[in-house]
Amino acid sequence: LDPQLWHACAGGMVQLPSIGAKVVYFPQGHAEQASTTPEFPTSLGPWGTVPCQVVSVRFMADIETDEDFARLRLQPEPGSSMYLNGRVVEEEDMPPPPRGRPASFAKTLTQSDANNGGGFSVPRYCAETIFPPLDYNADPPVQTVLAKDVHGNVWKFRHIYRGTPRRHLLTTGWSTFVNQKRLVAGDAIVFLRGTSGELCVGVRRSMRGTAGSDSSAWHSSITTTS
Amino acid sequence: LDPQLWHACAGGMVQLPSIGAKVVYFPQGHAEQASTTPEFPTSLGPWGTVPCQVVSVRFMADIETDEDFARLRLQPEPGSSMYLNGRVVEEEDMPPPPRGRPASFAKTLTQSDANNGGGFSVPRYCAETIFPPLDYNADPPVQTVLAKDVHGNVWKFRHIYRGTPRRHLLTTGWSTFVNQKRLVAGDAIVFLRGTSGELCVGVRRSMRGTAGSDSSAWHSSITTTS
DNA sequence: TTGTCGGCCGATCGCCGACAA
DNA sequence: TTGTCGGCGATCGGCCGACAA
Numbered sequence: 001l002d003p004q005l006w007h008a009c010a011g012g013m014v015q016l017p018s019i020g021a022k023v024v025y026f027p028q029g030h031a032e033q034a035s036t037t038p039e040f041p042t043s044l045g046p047w048g049t050v051p052c053q054v055v056s057v058r059f060m061a062d063i064e065t066d067e068d069f070a071r072l073r074l075q076p077e078p079g080s081s082m083y084l085n086g087r088v089v090e091e092e093d094m095p096p097p098p099r100g101r102p103a104s105f106a107k108t109l110t111q112s113d114a115n116n117g118g119g120f121s122v123p124r125y126c127a128e129t130i131f132p133p134l135d136y137n138a139d140p141p142v143q144t145v146l147a148k149d150v151h152g153n154v155w156k157f158r159h160i161y162r163g164t165p166r167r168h169l170l171t172t173g174w175s176t177f178v179n180q181k182r183l184v185a186g187d188a189i190v191f192l193r194g195t196s197g198e199l200c201v202g203v204r205r206s207m208r209g210t211a212g213s214d215s216s217a218w219h220s221s222i223t224t225t226s
Numbered sequence: 227l228d229p230q231l232w233h234a235c236a237g238g239m240v241q242l243p244s245i246g247a248k249v250v251y252f253p254q255g256h257a258e259q260a261s262t263t264p265e266f267p268t269s270l271g272p273w274g275t276v277p278c279q280v281v282s283v284r285f286m287a288d289i290e291t292d293e294d295f296a297r298l299r300l301q302p303e304p305g306s307s308m309y310l311n312g313r314v315v316e317e318e319d320m321p322p323p324p325r326g327r328p329a330s331f332a333k334t335l336t337q338s339d340a341n342n343g344g345g346f347s348v349p350r351y352c353a354e355t356i357f358p359p360l361d362y363n364a365d366p367p368v369q370t371v372l373a374k375d376v377h378g379n380v381w382k383f384r385h386i387y388r389g390t391p392r393r394h395l396l397t398t399g400w401s402t403f404v405n406q407k408r409l410v411a412g413d414a415i416v417f418l419r420g421t422s423g424e425l426c427v428g429v430r431r432s433m434r435g436t437a438g439s440d441s442s443a444w445h446s447s448i449t450t451t452s
Numbered sequence: 453t454t455g456t457c458g459g460c461c462g463a464t465c466g467c468c469g470a471c472a473a
Numbered sequence: 474t475t476g477t478c479g480g481c482g483a484t485c486g487g488c489c490g491a492c493a494a
Contacts, residue, residue: 112476117466121475163469167475171467338455343487347454389490393454397488 001150005200006059006068008104008192017072021054052076061150066181066203068150104192105130106204114185116175122159122168130191131168131199134161145170147191147201155201177201231376231426232285232294234330234418242298245280278302287376292407292429294376330418331356332430340411342401348385348394356417357394358425360387371396373417373427381427403427 052074061068105126112118127134134141141161148154158172183189186206194200278300287294331352338344353360360367367387374380384398409415412432420426 110476112478115477117464118477119467124474160467162467163475164471165474169467175466336455338457341456343485344456345488350453386488388488389454390492391453395488401487 001059001061002194002200003059004104004194005150005190005192005202006061008106008190008200008202016057017054019054019057022051065205066150067205068202103130104190106188106190108188108206109183109185111185114178114183114187116178118175120157120170120174120189122170124168126191127159127161127168130193131159134159136161145199147199149201228376228420228426229285230330230420231416231418231428232287234332234416234426234428242283245283291431292376294428294430329356330416332414332416334414334432335409335411337411340404340409340413342404344401346383346396346400346415348396350394352417353385353387353394356419356425357385360385362387371425373425375427 054072054074056071056073058071058073059068060071105123107113107123107126110121113120122131131145132143134143143159145157145159146154147157155177156173157170157177158174159168159170161168163169177183181203183203184206188204188206190202190204192200192202280298280300282297282299284297284299285294331349333339333349333352336347339346348357357371358369360369369385371383371385372380373383381403382399383396383403384400385394385396387394389395403409407429409429410432414430414432416428416430418426418428
């Protein structure tokens with residue numbers, strides 16, 4: 001999964017430790033998610049913590065909801081009571097953290113965007129900087145836009161520039177996308193132009209609703225050490 | 227669950243032993259359904275069987291597919307190696323097996339029945355003997371038919387007698403039923419008039435399709451002794 | 453008697469510009 | 474610049490009798 005798209009969907013508040021970073025693992029954070037209370041070794045660190053080192057980071061997304069999450073593999077530090085052995089673990093081939101962020105744009109869906117029968121009102125900035133260039137000499141200016149989601153599925157949208165005053169809209173293909181992704185007003189959509197030039201699309205769901213559901217409500221159990 | 231509706235859905239080929247009947251249990255039959263191979267006591271009866279007596283029979287239906295099944299509680303016979311003790315087990319309050327079968331009718335759905343946009347062509351015999359009496363003086367003769375499924379849910383159908391030549395049809399409400407129950411051509415529908423006079427409806431799905439699925443492909447592991 | 457078909461009518465979907473925030 | 478609305482044309486669901494198996 002493309003780390004750029006992952007970060008664009010996760011939002012600017014989300015920061016992940018790099019490979020090799022020293023972190024502190026709170027088993028209690030995971031235990032609160034478990035259905036049965038697990039047993040912990042008695043001698044842990046202060047407040048039941050485990051000093052660790054990040055050995056791998058995987059960017060993933062829920063197959064159902066597209067919800068972003070990351071799987072971090074941790075190696076307990078030699079000094080800790082949880083230290084197992086010094087075996088070498090595989091590192092994922094991950095591009096160096098991009099300095100200049102790729103061109104991306106996020107918009108929270110309005111009622112008109114989410115309503116069936118409506119299209120998607122594309123903010124001008126998004127259409128002009130993220131979407132493929134549109135031939136404004138045509139009447140009306142129209143093109144087909146292809147965008148790949150986190151699973152690699154390609155979605156097809158009709159992008160038209162029309163109305164008085166003129167505005168950018170996604171029409172045909174949009175309602176299918178909304179229905180398949182089960183988007184509602186308040187959810188956000190992310191468009192991103194990758195370094196390879198291809199257009200990607202992601203979703204970020206609003207908080208209300210799925211609390212108590214299966215795959216939601218995960219909170220980080222890791223804190224980065226200074 | 228009404229035993230009459232259960233038998234109507236299961237079909238005439240299905241016979242269940244009565245309470246108190248002597249049966250032979252084949253653990254191997256169940257073992258083939260298990261994900262892991264279970265361990266059996268070494269000294270079973272011939273071919274690994276267990277002589278038993280039926281102590282309870284429960285008529286049940288899958289909450290998702292309406293598929294009929296029965297739960298039989300067995301007591302190993304005192305002579306068998308599996309005999310545990312002589313404790314009394316509860317008997318379900320079950321009406322005595324009805325001698326004269328209640329009025330019921332089953333029809334395999336045609337393409338026209340299962341197609342969206344189509345209604346359900348009611349065989350004359352079913353309409354005249356199972357459905358509530360229709361006022362043929364009205365023009366057209368129309369009534370609302372209510373039928374209860376295995377879960378107690380009530381379904382509403384518009385029953386009309388029309389066309390040239392005249393025939394009985396279910397129109398409004400039918401497509402909703404087909405969609406909710408996910409019926410396709412080849413599946414069967416059962417109408418039954420219970421002894422209390424109320425109309426019931428059940429489904430019997432065709433064999434092809436769900437093989438390999440979760441709740442299907444159960445075969446009996448019990449044989450009645452002579 | 454009843455399965456399938458085409459006709460037809462109404463409901464819904466979805467594209468459009470008008471307007472105003 | 475863009476969110477919402479009413480209009481309206483295309484499509485679809487679904488009720489109908491005709492016809493034939």
